[in-house]
Amino acid sequence: MDRHPTIDLVVFDMAGTTVNENNVVYKSLQQAINKLGHRYSLEQVLLHGGGKEKLQAVRDIMKDAYPTAADLEANARIAFADFLQLLKEAYAVLEVSTYPGTEELFAFLRANGVKVALNTGYNEQTARSLLEKLHWQEGETFDVLVTADDVENSRPAPDMILVAMERCGISEASKVAKVGDSMVDIAEGKAAGCGLRLGVTTGAQTAAQLRRGLTGCCDRLIT
Known part of the structure; x- marks a missing residue:
């Protein structure tokens, strides 16, 4: 080559x-996921979710936290919906460069x-x-x-x-x-x-x- x-x-x-944007998207993602009772660090969120479509990122971050695929999907969609709202609120005052x-x-x-x-x-x-x-x-x-x-x-x-x-x-x-x-x-x-x-x-x-x-x-x- x-x-x-x-x-x-x-x-x-x-x-x-x-x-x-000071990682506001991944910080919002972390907050939404942890509202379900998890304790994922921002480093973990970035490692497993960085660069991905964000619903898929949630799935990949939490993939070992639920006993079945159905449980994972249901909780991923709850976290994703919460993430979208948190991000909307953050973006209202966000300064980016x-x-x-x-x-x-x-x-x-x-x-x-x-x-x-x-x-x-x-x-x-x-x-x-x-x-x-x-x-x-x-x-x-x-x-x-x-x-x-x-x-x-x-x-x-x-x-x-x-x-x-x-x-x-x-x-x-x-x-x-x-x-x-x-x-x-x-x-x-x-x-x-x-x-x-x-x-x-x-x-x-x-x-x-x-x-x-x-x-x-x-x-x-x-x-």
Whole structure:
């Protein structure tokens, strides 16, 4: 494999990678789950839920806490509904920012003919509320947004990257780079066949955790 592939599209994760929202989503997720009587730490929530569609994240975090799949599903849906309400309340007063250099990087890539896509395990409403707070405009700051609402299978399935490729007119996955702050981001990039996968340590998971997924010649860790 070419160790330095030509890249025509970069797919960036949002929270923890390009958007700094102080982990409010995962803190809200932790609070909703623990209201059921659990005592999960934020570290556990980030490890098992980072980057995933949020109902699936709840399932994966609590998967060993219930005796049957039916019990798990019923409690996961209770926690997920509570999470959505907690997040709505948090977002009403939330201040978000981007990481230094992010907007400059987007502008540089787009000025040099490289498409910029954002993808996220959030639903579209949550994602767009973050973008509004940053004053980021689709078609101006970045090219396309793909959320968990746009696909049947969220991360680590490649579906969101494939949708981004289709919307940007990119047919070869080897010319796509995926950037994210969680192991599931890296797994998503591998599943899609991306020519470059980049892990960043600004968000959900640590360098040690990310290195578990960064095993290929086209994988890089940015600290």
